[in-house]
Amino acid sequence: MSDQHAANAQFTPVISATGLFTPDQKITNEELVASFNAYVDKHNAEHADAIAAGSLDALTYSSVEFIEKASGIKARYVLNKDGILDPDTMCPQLPERPNEELSILAEIGVKAARQALDSAGRKAEDVDAVLVACSNLQRAYPAIAVEIQDELGIDGFGFDLNVACSSATFGLQTAADYIRSGSARSVLVINPEICSAHLNWRDRDSHFIFGDVATAILVEAKDLAPAEHWEILGTKLKTKFSNNIRNNFGFLNRTHPETRDDPDKLFKQEGRKVFKEVVPMVAAMILDQMDRLGITSDELRRLWLHQANAGMNRLIAAKVLGHEATADESPTVLDSYANTSSAGSIIAFHQHSKDLQAGEKGLICSFGAGYSAGTVFIQKAA
Numbered sequence: 270m271s272d273q274h275a276a277n278a279q280f281t282p283v284i285s286a287t288g289l290f291t292p293d294q295k296i297t298n299e300e301l302v303a304s305f306n307a308y309v310d311k312h313n314a315e316h317a318d319a320i321a322a323g324s325l326d327a328l329t330y331s332s333v334e335f336i337e338k339a340s341g342i343k344a345r346y347v348l349n350k351d352g353i354l355d356p357d358t359m360c361p362q363l364p365e366r367p368n369e370e371l372s373i374l375a376e377i378g379v380k381a382a383r384q385a386l387d388s389a390g391r392k393a394e395d396v397d398a399v400l401v402a403c404s405n406l407q408r409a410y411p412a413i414a415v416e417i418q419d420e421l422g423i424d425g426f427g428f429d430l431n432v433a434c435s436s437a438t439f440g441l442q443t444a445a446d447y448i449r450s451g452s453a454r455s456v457l458v459i460n461p462e463i464c465s466a467h468l469n470w471r472d473r474d475s476h477f478i479f480g481d482v483a484t485a486i487l488v489e490a491k492d493l494a495p496a497e498h499w500e501i502l503g504t505k506l507k508t509k510f511s512n513n514i515r516n517n518f519g520f521l522n523r524t525h526p527e528t529r530d531d532p533d534k535l536f537k538q539e540g541r542k543v544f545k546e547v548v549p550m551v552a553a554m555i556l557d558q559m560d561r562l563g564i565t566s567d568e569l570r571r572l573w574l575h576q577a578n579a580g581m582n583r584l585i586a587a588k589v590l591g592h593e594a595t596a597d598e599s600p601t602v603l604d605s606y607a608n609t610s611s612a613g614s615i616i617a618f619h620q621h622s623k624d625l626q627a628g629e630k631g632l633i634c635s636f637g638a639g640y641s642a643g644t645v646f647i648q649k650a651a
């Protein structure tokens with residue numbers, strides 16, 4: 270290797286490995302709709318007089334057919350199924366842990382991180398930094414990333430960042446920039462998502478959307494990377510303010526107790542507006558980056574898109590590739606995992622990347638609340 274090559278490799282970011290933790294409990298659409306409809310019956314019976322008097326609207330049934338057709342979602346993994354499916358509770362039951370115990374968000378993040386480290390043959394001392402990038406953080410501080418860093422025995426630094434569904438790609442660019450600048454040589458980006466705890470399971474419009482999972486990505490300098498790795502060719506981030514996906518949960522809620530438990534303290538969206546506004550924004554961003562990086566549609570072997578809605582992905586992929594994408598070109602995990610916020614595109618990459626050949630290029634892309642979007646173009650090396 271020439272000196273120039275060695276120097277370049279030292280500051281070239283790559284993805285060395287990924288990890289995935291999947292909860293062992295799963296809820297199918299059929300189970301979910303049965304529980305939701307039982308809640309509807311119960312609610313309407315309890316409020317029969319008000320409904321008959323016209324002072325309250327009756328709730329309407331959810332439907333398996335609607336969910337699958339509108340979103341492509343068939344099931345979701347969750348940390349606690351019983352609490353969600355109990356029509357009197359409709360919320361996962363995750364008991365509070367003493368401070369001396371590992372937090373639940375950290376626990377699932379550690380599981381994914383260990384898998385990524387093992388897969389790359391790395392030990393704690395090889396890692397310089399831990400970024401926890403996800404949509405809902407369990408507490409204000411200390412950072413979950415610092416807790417994970419401690420649990421794994423990593424020397425260095427860690428912090429949390431939240432850009433909702435785009436958190437993973439924002440974490441990836443941050444990690445890549447550390448490698449490019451030389452301020453770190455090996456960075457773990459972890460996406461623990463307990464979406465079931467910020468989803469309103471009583472809201473017919475959105476009760477089917479989310480699931481729980483954790484993913485991890487090990488970003489390293491190319492000169493350290495294992496033989497099989499993915500070179501990061503270019504990254505780009507974008508945000509544009511919108512109220513169409515919003516969660517108003519926060520530390521100020523207790524200062525106005527009269528609205529503390531309102532539905533806007535959980536996930537809430539104008540789904541149709543999101544669909545219409547985000548698709549063109551993301552497609553234009555991807556095409557712009559391809560132009561900048563000199564990558565043509567023909568060269569893009571696979572798209573690992575954010576997993577929110579099958580229809581959104583179909584439209585974005587068609588605009589980027591110039592034709593309707595096959596399942597091989599734009600794989601989905603929505604059918605089994607549902608939307609797992611920041612982790613979705615990383616699950617797709619983790620499960621559908623081993624078959625690519627050296628030299629083939631692909632795109633990890635996320636989008637969501639903010640609005641926010643991130644693109645990470647990669648090329649397989651071996």
Ligand code: COA
Pocket residue numbers: 330331332335336339340434473474475478514538539540541543544577578581608636637638
């Ligand atoms: N079961 C049966 N019918 C339902 C239903 C349910 N669970 N939820 C809504 N409907 C009905 C609505 O009442 C509406 O009926 P109407 O036409 O009589 O008024 C109809 O289905 C269409 O509802 P709408 O909300 O417009 O559905 P949609 O086609 O936009 O699909 C989403 C809803 C959420 C799947 C879709 O908008 C979406 O995925 N958007 C992308 C945004 C996203 O997923 N963001 C996540 C964060 S990134």
